[in-house]
Amino acid sequence: QVGTLSSWSELATGAYHTVARRTDGTLWTFGWNSYGQLGLVSTTDRISPVQVGTLSSWSELAAGYCHTMARRNDGTLWAFGRNSYGQLGLGDSTSRSSPVQVGSLSSWVKITGGGNFTITFRS
Numbered sequence: 001q002v003g004t005l006s007s008w009s010e011l012a013t014g015a016y017h018t019v020a021r022r023t024d025g026t027l028w029t030f031g032w033n034s035y036g037q038l039g040l041v042s043t044t045d046r047i048s049p050v051q052v053g054t055l056s057s058w059s060e061l062a063a064g065y066c067h068t069m070a071r072r073n074d075g076t077l078w079a080f081g082r083n084s085y086g087q088l089g090l091g092d093s094t095s096r097s098s099p100v101q102v103g104s105l106s107s108w109v110k111i112t113g114g115g116n117f118t119i120t121f122r123s
Helices: none
Strands: 008-013 017-022 027-032 046-051 058-063 067-072 077-081 096-101 107-113 118-122
Touching: 017 058, 017 067, 067 107, 067 118
Parallel strands: 008 058, 058 107
Antiparallel strands: 008 017, 017 027, 027 046, 058 067, 067 077, 077 096, 107 118
């Protein structure tokens, strides 16, 4: 068992990091963090799950090689981590170490992450 928490509802893995959502809608990450892919406003690696912020409105997760994508209950899309190839969808190549909203749309319905890319679907 990883940590002592229970009630996990979703899990996604990147190359060296893990992102998880609990049934209460909170977002948790752990692992390698050189590009900020854990979303913890740092690049410090974590060996056990740490909550990302205080929000409890996360509804879906995806992870790529060194980036993380998450959708909130309101349909907005958020990204963090490595962005060398624009995989965060923010219109630049600057990596982020905390969740940043991708655009202003609130109609995202599905996300998936790949090596250095992300695929998203809107309704």
